[in-house]
Amino acid sequence: MKTTVTICGVGLIGGSLALSLKGQPHIHVVGHSPNPNSVQKYLDRGVVDEATTSLADAVQHADFVFLCVPVGKLDAYLQELQALPLKKGCIITDVGSTKRSVAAYASSLSWEDVYFIGGHPMAGSERSGVEAATSHLFENAFYVLTPDTDTPEPAYEKLVELLAHTKANIVRVDPVLHDEIVGAISHLPHIIAVALVNQVADYHANNDLFGRLAAGGFRDITRIASSDPIIWRDILINNKSVLLNMLKDWNREVAEFVRMLEVEDGEGIAKQFEKASAFRDGLPERRKGMITSLYDVYVDIPDHPGIIGEITSLLGSEQISLSNIQILESREEVPGVLRLSFRNQEDQDLAVERLKEKQYHIHF
Numbered sequence: 001m002k003t004t005v006t007i008c009g010v011g012l013i014g015g016s017l018a019l020s021l022k023g024q025p026h027i028h029v030v031g032h033s034p035n036p037n038s039v040q041k042y043l044d045r046g047v048v049d050e051a052t053t054s055l056a057d058a059v060q061h062a063d064f065v066f067l068c069v070p071v072g073k074l075d076a077y078l079q080e081l082q083a084l085p086l087k088k089g090c091i092i093t094d095v096g097s098t099k100r101s102v103a104a105y106a107s108s109l110s111w112e113d114v115y116f117i118g119g120h121p122m123a124g125s126e127r128s129g130v131e132a133a134t135s136h137l138f139e140n141a142f143y144v145l146t147p148d149t150d151t152p153e154p155a156y157e158k159l160v161e162l163l164a165h166t167k168a169n170i171v172r173v174d175p176v177l178h179d180e181i182v183g184a185i186s187h188l189p190h191i192i193a194v195a196l197v198n199q200v201a202d203y204h205a206n207n208d209l210f211g212r213l214a215a216g217g218f219r220d221i222t223r224i225a226s227s228d229p230i231i232w233r234d235i236l237i238n239n240k241s242v243l244l245n246m247l248k249d250w251n252r253e254v255a256e257f258v259r260m261l262e263v264e265d266g267e268g269i270a271k272q273f274e275k276a277s278a279f280r281d282g283l284p285e286r287r288k289g290m291i292t293s294l295y296d297v298y299v300d301i302p303d304h305p306g307i308i309g310e311i312t313s314l315l316g317s318e319q320i321s322l323s324n325i326q327i328l329e330s331r332e333e334v335p336g337v338l339r340l341s342f343r344n345q346e347d348q349d350l351a352v353e354r355l356k357e358k359q360y361h362i363h364f
């Protein structure tokens, strides 16, 4: 008897989850979207075994239901699911980037032999849609679960067992604490990246040298500013109370820089950099999952013909497979950036070593 896993919203996260489960001999993956074009896309891309626009059909045999839609849609999905006949013992979970409100809403509903356990894989990217999904997105990343105190342990263990296919590290966290932590390490950085890009975009509107000269530093801190607007609108509004407090703290950080610059407090500025690098350099390595676990490398490429061929030949001669290659910028006078995506950590490590030997400037 196969385990049926239904995924509602097969985008970046839902699609990556589907790909990590699909192909397991005992798992059948069903995709759901209310949009017939999306359903067709899931099938055409072979991300799911079956797909339908009917939620009732999608969940009728489900052992697990994953809600992989924007955070603002989770409550409506839960309400709909509660009104549908579900299999006994069915586990409903979500992948939303906030956990407090969905956990509270789920426990306000009454379920009969159906269990809701909130979830949040701590991996992703600025890309969105099923086109961006990869089977290894969650490998070595943390995957937060937020069971209630009354969640039966066997239900929790059943979900943990299924998620073993993602090769993520499961960590159990209280939903309120979760929202505070991700507010600081994920949501606040997205706000800052977007505000910074928009500030520079306004300068650029008066003089396009701003954008043309934008180099590694700007790119490193702003990749996430390209994230999906609807997904992030929902996350930020949902975590509003945490973020409003954190933005007050952020204003204090900015005010301190204003003060140090006004009085030319060089020692104070250097201390801020020392404190920051001590913390950042001490973070667990990326492969252990603190920061996203896509195997992407950014290479600055001088503007001369044949450079991309040189890089791909170098990787090819080492039998390193690329899963994707993309030119992010290529304009006169300024170096471009090439994004190389690899299938696994070993390929990424080897590519970085070889590219560095050839004096390429690499960043992550």
Ligand SMILES: NC(=O)c1ccc[n+]([C@@H]2O[C@H](COP(=O)([O-])OP(=O)(O)OC[C@H]3O[C@@H](n4cnc5c(N)ncnc54)[C@H](O)[C@@H]3O)[C@@H](O)[C@H]2O)c1
Residues within 6 Å of the ligand: 008, 009, 010, 011, 012, 013, 014, 033, 034, 038, 068, 069, 070, 071, 073, 095, 096, 097, 098, 120, 121, 122, 123, 124, 125, 126, 127, 128, 129, 130, 228, 231, 235
């Ligand atoms: N992007 C990330 O890095 C990341 C990481 C971890 C968790 N998350 C969370 O995962 C969830 C999905 O995000 P994503 O990045 O996969 O986004 P996505 O845009 O790639 O996918 C969202 C999916 O939901 C579907 N959808 C949108 N509105 C819908 C609606 N009203 N009804 C039904 N389906 C609808 C879309 O068609 C799409 O399939 C979000 O809750 C997000 O907070 C995102």
Ligand SMILES: O=C(O)C(=O)C[C@]1(C(=O)O)C=C[C@@H](O)C=C1
Residues within 6 Å of the ligand: 096, 097, 121, 122, 123, 124, 125, 126, 127, 185, 186, 187, 224, 227, 292
């Ligand atoms: O790497 C990225 O692009 C991400 O935005 C991933 C990221 C994050 O901020 O770290 C974004 C949202 C999630 O809920 C979890 C992970």
